[in-house]
Amino acid sequence: MQVRDCAFIVFGMSLVFATSTSAHHSTAKFDKEHAIVLSGTVKEFQYTNPHSWLQIYVDGNNGEQVEWGIEGGSPNFLKRRGWTAKSLQPGDKVSTRIYPMRDGQPGGIMIEVTLPDGSVLTDIPPP
Amino acid sequence: MVAALGASVGMAADLPDWSGTWEAQYRATNTGYVKTPVLSKAGWAQVNEVRRKRDAGELPESGEGINCVPIGMPDIMPSPLFQFEFYFTPDKIVTYLEAYGMVRWIHTDGREIPADAIPAFMGYSTGHWEVDTLVVETAAVYEGTRMTIPVPDSDERVEVRHGPDMHLTERVRLLDGDTLEIRTTITDPALFAEPAQTRHLYARHRGQEWEVSEYVCAQNNRTYLDEEGKQHFILKTD
Secondary structure (H helix, E strand, C coil): CCCCCCCCECCHHHHCCCCCCCCCCCCCCECCCCCEEEEEEEEEEECCCCCCEEEEEEECCCCCEEEEEEECCCHHHHHHHCCCCCCCCCCCEEEEEEEEECCCCCEEEEEEEECCCCCEEECCCCC | CHHHHHHHHHHHHHCCCCCCEEEECCCCCCCEECCCCCECHHHHHHHHHHHHHHHCCCCCCCCHHHHCCCCCCCCCCCCCCCEEEEEECCCEEEEEECHHHEEEEEECCCCCCCCCCCCECCCEEEEEEECCEEEEEEECECCCCEEEEECCCCCCEEEEECCCCCEEEEEEEEEECCEEEEEEEEECCCCECCCEEEEEEEEEECCHHHCCCCCCHHHCCCEEECCCCCEEECCCCC
16 A cells, blocks of 8 residues: 555554554464364463463374463453353363464464354454 | 532533443544654654664564553554543543553643653643534653554554654544544654644444453563564463
8 A cells, every 4th residue: 555645544454463553462473364273172261461361272193182372352352242251161172263373383363262052252353 | 519519510511422432443444644644854764763673673573562561642542442431520531541551631620731741651631622622732742652653655654652742632522423533633853744643533332341441461461572572472371
């Protein structure tokens, strides 16, 4: 986009995804072009600021349990999407769609979670 | 006490209804910088230094928000996905912003901005009404506060620091029943050769789920920068 006089400079969705001063941190470490789905068992759900975190055990390639850390939105806007501190309980079998870390570490940014009853909780809208 | 209460009730009856919470409409058209800012010599020097560091790989992978350093005025107002709320009192208007849990006190008792006001992320604000428009003057914004500006003749947006003499004039009014408009004039010789102008729209929300919430960034901050400016995440909780 070329910036022109007499035209509004629209910041748009990039504001949400951390390329602006508004963001808590950059999301460049995450592969936002290739979402993946993890299925596993909830270890812990931290409904906290500046981000919520879902800790989930997922089967690894050799059958071992791998703990993934999935970063979510802050409680102020998660609550506006139907989340509560008790949305995810330890032991729950869930699947979650995420943008994974580019470097292969077991982490990512949450897009949505499918709960044991099949209902879906959404997080930050994709870019 | 009776007089004070009477003044308060009378004032409230005369003011527009800005109840509920307000959310920046970051997808709205015709918002942002009204036109390309004209940078001052000092502004260009900042922009070019950021470009040099970026091209040399010297910029950290994340901004200082990663350390929970708040955004300040003016960029904090249109923070996406965060609400703010107004509280009217007889001598000031208080605004609580979910973004970094910041508070603005806009003095409406006729005072002027003190020359020795403490530099603050939100600055020091006074306000007066012009019919149904609140006009807010803000100065003494801590000069370490970051801003993102569009760069002339490019598609870049660059994070810079404003100067100690930045002055903001906001004109706040209802456009319709549930849309608030804030037009801000930014005067800052450290950045701009002439006043820059922004326009942002905010949608009103009502209901318990939209009430403002606490935001303590240091509560569970699991991201950090190392000494080389590389960003890391604490992925495990053990």
